[in-house]
Amino acid sequence: MKAFVTGGTGLVGSHTIERLVSQGHEVVAMARSDAGMQMVRGLGAEPVRGIVEEPESWRSARGADAIIHAAALITTSTTWETFDRVNVHGTRNAVLAAAESGARLVHLSSVAVYGRQPKAGGSGAVDENAPFGRIAAADSYARSKRMAEEVLWAEAARRGVSAVALRPCVIYGERERLFMSRLLSLLRFGVAPIVGSGTNTLAMVYVGNVVDALVAALAHPAATGPFNTANDGGITQREVYQIVAEVTGRPIRMVRLPVAAVVAFGTAWHLGHRILHPRRYSGFGSSSGHFMARDNPYSSARAERELAWQPTTPAPEAWRRAVRWFVEQRGKGGC
Numbered sequence: 001m002k003a004f005v006t007g008g009t010g011l012v013g014s015h016t017i018e019r020l021v022s023q024g025h026e027v028v029a030m031a032r033s034d035a036g037m038q039m040v041r042g043l044g045a046e047p048v049r050g051i052v053e054e055p056e057s058w059r060s061a062r063g064a065d066a067i068i069h070a071a072a073l074i075t076t077s078t079t080w081e082t083f084d085r086v087n088v089h090g091t092r093n094a095v096l097a098a099a100e101s102g103a104r105l106v107h108l109s110s111v112a113v114y115g116r117q118p119k120a121g122g123s124g125a126v127d128e129n130a131p132f133g134r135i136a137a138a139d140s141y142a143r144s145k146r147m148a149e150e151v152l153w154a155e156a157a158r159r160g161v162s163a164v165a166l167r168p169c170v171i172y173g174e175r176e177r178l179f180m181s182r183l184l185s186l187l188r189f190g191v192a193p194i195v196g197s198g199t200n201t202l203a204m205v206y207v208g209n210v211v212d213a214l215v216a217a218l219a220h221p222a223a224t225g226p227f228n229t230a231n232d233g234g235i236t237q238r239e240v241y242q243i244v245a246e247v248t249g250r251p252i253r254m255v256r257l258p259v260a261a262v263v264a265f266g267t268a269w270h271l272g273h274r275i276l277h278p279r280r281y282s283g284f285g286s287s288s289g290h291f292m293a294r295d296n297p298y299s300s301a302r303a304e305r306e307l308a309w310q311p312t313t314p315a316p317e318a319w320r321r322a323v324r325w326f327v328e329q330r331g332k333g334g335c
Contacts (some may be wrong), residue, residue: 004064005029006052007071011176012108015211016068017043017334019069028060031042058097060138066218069094075178080140085142092151101157109149109165111298112142113232124294128226128302162224165239169230169298173207174325187252194240194256196293201234203296204319209311216307223306231297232311240319247323
């Protein structure tokens with residue numbers, strides 16, 4: 001199989017390249033810079049220079065059997081127009097390229113499409129049929145990911161493209177530099193904030209298990225539509241901190257914080273950012289407190305049933321791998 005990958009320097013994209021190459025597939029990966037081209041070459045892919053928001057850059061996808069569209073802006077502090085160009089128009093270009101090549105398209109979406117506080121409540125209650133909740137106009141990431149899916153389904157139906165959208169929750173793992181960096185920086189003084197009870201199962205999924213779902217989507221070409229990939233065994237706040245202490249060898253004291261206080265802080269941060277930078281995405285808000293305190297509300301039953309998705313790495317081992325990698329990189333001056 002010849003696969004064309006976007007976002008190859010990112011978390012999911014880089015692991016996808018490694019997995020496909022290890023399985024003997026030919027992989028071509030789009031990169032925005034010379035450094036990016038060097039990185040994807042090191043992962044075993046053939047690099048091509050381009051940016052997803054430019055239709056001309058997709059010419060390199062011609063002849064591909066599969067297109068894996070993993071490129072997206074996530075927490076970048078930039079304008080809505082930039083999120084729209086990269087996340088929405090980039091996805092439209094991916095569908096058009098898949099239509100031209102007759103390729104299977106796997107789009108990396110997000111549970112953010114449901115809204116930051118999904119309408120269906122309770123653990124495992126939010127499946128692909130759940131109603132979408134409201135997304136604030138200032139939430140550029142969630143808004144752009146929902147619009148990207150709208151474009152995906154409209155264009156795929158119009159052009160006869162076989163497409164799947166995977167909806168993971170927060171992804172962690174080796175090469176992840178946003179959440180892990182903030183977490184370990186927060187813990188450097190040996191104090192861990194527990195939001196709520198700390199016994200809730202976090203809405204997080206390991207990158208290797210997301211790639212398992214991506215490969216499963218390629219292996220089941222008859223399956224189309226959205227698939228939550230948000231449950232790989234689960235882990236609690238307290239268990240995460242215990243693993244960080246174990247891997248780093250540093251004791252950590254857990255301190256409980258009221259959910260209301262964390263939500264209030266997130267809201268104040270968001271409002272302050274809107275005042276100082278009205279056209280830029282804050283990347284943080286009141287939803288962060290709810291995220292940390294509630295159980296994982298998403299169901300991945302459809303992916304398990306129709307894609308035969310079976311996550312291969314248990315959450316505790318995944319966290320050990322992720323923390324160990326980050327600590328090693330920090331020691332080398334890479335994080």
